[in-house]
Amino acid sequence: MRVLITGAGGMVGRALVAHCQAQGDKVLAHERADLDITNADEVYATLERERPETVINCAAWTDVDGCELNPERALTVNAEAVETLALASRQVGASFVTISTDYVFAGDKAGFYTQRDDPEPQSAYGMSKLQGERRAQVVSARTMIVRTSWVFGPGGKNFLTSALARARRGEQLPAIGDAYGTPTYAPHLAARLRELAALDLPGVYHVAGSGAGTSFAGFARAAVALAGNKEATVAEVSMDSLQRPAPRPRNSRLRCLLSAAIGLAPLPDWQTALREFAETINAER
Numbered sequence: 001m002r003v004l005i006t007g008a009g010g011m012v013g014r015a016l017v018a019h020c021q022a023q024g025d026k027v028l029a030h031e032r033a034d035l036d037i038t039n040a041d042e043v044y045a046t047l048e049r050e051r052p053e054t055v056i057n058c059a060a061w062t063d064v065d066g067c068e069l070n071p072e073r074a075l076t077v078n079a080e081a082v083e084t085l086a087l088a089s090r091q092v093g094a095s096f097v098t099i100s101t102d103y104v105f106a107g108d109k110a111g112f113y114t115q116r117d118d119p120e121p122q123s124a125y126g127m128s129k130l131q132g133e134r135r136a137q138v139v140s141a142r143t144m145i146v147r148t149s150w151v152f153g154p155g156g157k158n159f160l161t162s163a164l165a166r167a168r169r170g171e172q173l174p175a176i177g178d179a180y181g182t183p184t185y186a187p188h189l190a191a192r193l194r195e196l197a198a199l200d201l202p203g204v205y206h207v208a209g210s211g212a213g214t215s216f217a218g219f220a221r222a223a224v225a226l227a228g229n230k231e232a233t234v235a236e237v238s239m240d241s242l243q244r245p246a247p248r249p250r251n252s253r254l255r256c257l258l259s260a261a262i263g264l265a266p267l268p269d270w271q272t273a274l275r276e277f278a279e280t281i282n283a284e285r
């Protein structure tokens with residue numbers, strides 16, 4: 001497959017480039033430095049030149065509190081630029097896959113969020129991502145939206161990598177005990193993104209680690225156990241006590257109604273993925 005990847009320097013972007021290369025794809029990988037997705041001229045010129053069969057957008061402004069303080073910039077990167085990419089993809093005959101987020105949901109539901117739940121973002125980040133979804137779908141019928149949640153993996157600055165580092169140093173880890181999600185391993189997400197791109201079946205997909213999900217504190221406790229340092233402990237805090245600029249969903253566990261229907265296997269659960277991640281890190285140390 002001839003696949004163009006934007007945001008190739010990010011956590012998911014890197015995992016996707018590695019996966020597509022391993023599958024023997026012709027990978028046209030673009031980090032922000034060589035393709036800024038907010039530069040429409042550059043986007044059109046790059047796609048015209050490289051003629052991909054599919055475009056997978058991993059670029060986004062993911063600083064949730066930053067977006068809250070600068071919602072215009074959030075819309076520029078997470079919505080307008082996504083529309084441009086979708087339109088440019090259509091013009092060169094490519095399918096378009098873009099990643100969205102559990103933050104499009106309000107977070108007040110008790111169970112899992114599926115495609116039957118109406119999005120109701122509470123933050124500027126969530127609103128900008130939802131706008132990106134909708135604008136892409138309007139301009140290209142070959143759009144696949146992939147909502148994911150709590151992504152962790154190699155190289156990223158995410159909750160898990162900092163928790164593991166602190167656990168190894170024997171420190172106490174403050175972790176939110178009253179917010180729940182479905183952690184998703186970046187290499188597993190990457191494999192599913194490529195699978196969906198190859199299927200070319202437009203729609204909204206929820207791609208997250210299977211199983212019941214967990215709280216940040218549950219996630220941190222599992223990380224502490226893996227780090228094997230008995231000095232490290234988890235101190236549960238409430239989400240409200242952090243007083244961050246942007247509200248976050250209290251429950252944003254995702255489940256997909258479509259994946260099984262089209263024969264896609266569920267992603268491994270987060271505990272299995274966490275062990276895989278820890279083995280990768282240990283092998284690199």
Ligand SMILES: NC(=O)c1ccc[n+]([C@@H]2O[C@H](COP(=O)([O-])OP(=O)(O)OC[C@H]3O[C@@H](n4cnc5c(N)ncnc54)[C@H](OP(=O)(O)O)[C@@H]3O)[C@@H](O)[C@H]2O)c1
Nearest residue numbers: 007009010011012032036037059060062099101148150151
């Ligand atoms: N991480 C999660 O827990 C999570 C959860 C749900 C959904 N998602 C979604 O998953 C996708 C990938 O996120 P990630 O975790 O890989 O985030 P990430 O590590 O922050 O990667 C995003 C990448 O996009 C790049 N970027 C930002 N603005 C750009 C622009 N104007 N043009 C080109 N590239 C630009 C960033 O470059 P710079 O670093 O140079 O800014 C970064 O390399 C995003 O759509 C995100 O919304 C993530």
